[in-house]
Amino acid sequence: AQSVAQPEDQVxxxxxxxxxxxxxxxxxGNPYLFWYVQYxxxxxxxxxxxxxxxxxxxxxxxFEAEFNKSQTSFHLKKPxxxxxxxxxxxxxxxxxxxxxxxxxxxxKLIIKP
Amino acid sequence: SQTIHxxxxxxxxxxxxxxxxxxxxxxxxxxxxxxxxxxxxxGLQLLFYSVGxxxxxxxxxxxxxxxxxxxxxxxxxxxxxxxxxxxxxxCAWSLPWTGAEAFFGQGTxxxxx
Numbered sequence: 001a002q003s004v005a006q007p008e009d010q011v012x013x014x015x016x017x018x019x020x021x022x023x024x025x026x027x028x029g030n031p032y033l034f035w036y037v038q039y040x041x042x043x044x045x046x047x048x049x050x051x052x053x054x055x056x057x058x059x060x061x062x063f064e065a066e067f068n069k070s071q072t073s074f075h076l077k078k079p080x081x082x083x084x085x086x087x088x089x090x091x092x093x094x095x096x097x098x099x100x101x102x103x104x105x106x107x108k109l110i111i112k113p
Numbered sequence: 114s115q116t117i118h119x120x121x122x123x124x125x126x127x128x129x130x131x132x133x134x135x136x137x138x139x140x141x142x143x144x145x146x147x148x149x150x151x152x153x154x155x156g157l158q159l160l161f162y163s164v165g166x167x168x169x170x171x172x173x174x175x176x177x178x179x180x181x182x183x184x185x186x187x188x189x190x191x192x193x194x195x196x197x198x199x200x201x202x203x204c205a206w207s208l209p210w211t212g213a214e215a216f217f218g219q220g221t222x223x224x225x226x
Binding site for chain 1: 159
């Protein structure tokens with residue numbers, strides 16, 4: 001069965017420090033991996049995706065993610081956190097044989113000044 | 114460019130009343146369309162998806178139904194709302210291939226009283 005795990009319910013980071021939001025997945029076949037951000041009472045915004053190619057993917061707002069096939073992970077990273085990065089982050093995966101997205105439970109990121 | 118419109122933004126309805134939420138997409142043809150519900154600001158639950166006009170698949174048996182009367186129009190309905198139907202409803206679209214990211218509307222906050 002396909003699944004996505006975001007093991008941290010909440011991540012706290014000081015402004016200016018690097019941040020990592022973790023995501024691991026389980027799918028049959030090649031995975032397509034996505035990260036989204038959600039601000040309060042708003043829809044989700046697409047940040048970045050991994051389809052194939054370079055394992056390090058760069059996206060919006062200075063975020064990047066690294067695909068690690070052996071560890072079945074796709075962690076979201078940013079070198080220097082901003083207070084405005086505080087939001088809810090979702091990881092999602094789609095197998096190449098299925099167009100439905102499987103979503104993680106979300107990780108609340110709090111950046112403290 | 115493509116845009117997605119979802120309305121209304123907020124809605125308060127009495128128990129037993131009907132519901133109609135509408136979502137339209139502009140700037141693309143034959144999109145995949147999705148309705149999600151998000152409870153308590155966290156996980157996303159896929160309610161319905163559609164790959165074409167009149168083609169609706171339901172993921173979860175419930176008090177809701179969906180229709181796609183036009184290529185870029187997706188409607189979520191209920192004949193009689195229940196208290197448990199309260200939540201944040203999100204419409205989304207994607208191109209019809211497995212590597213495509215989904216784009217979300219701004220969401221509708223439904224409160225059933």
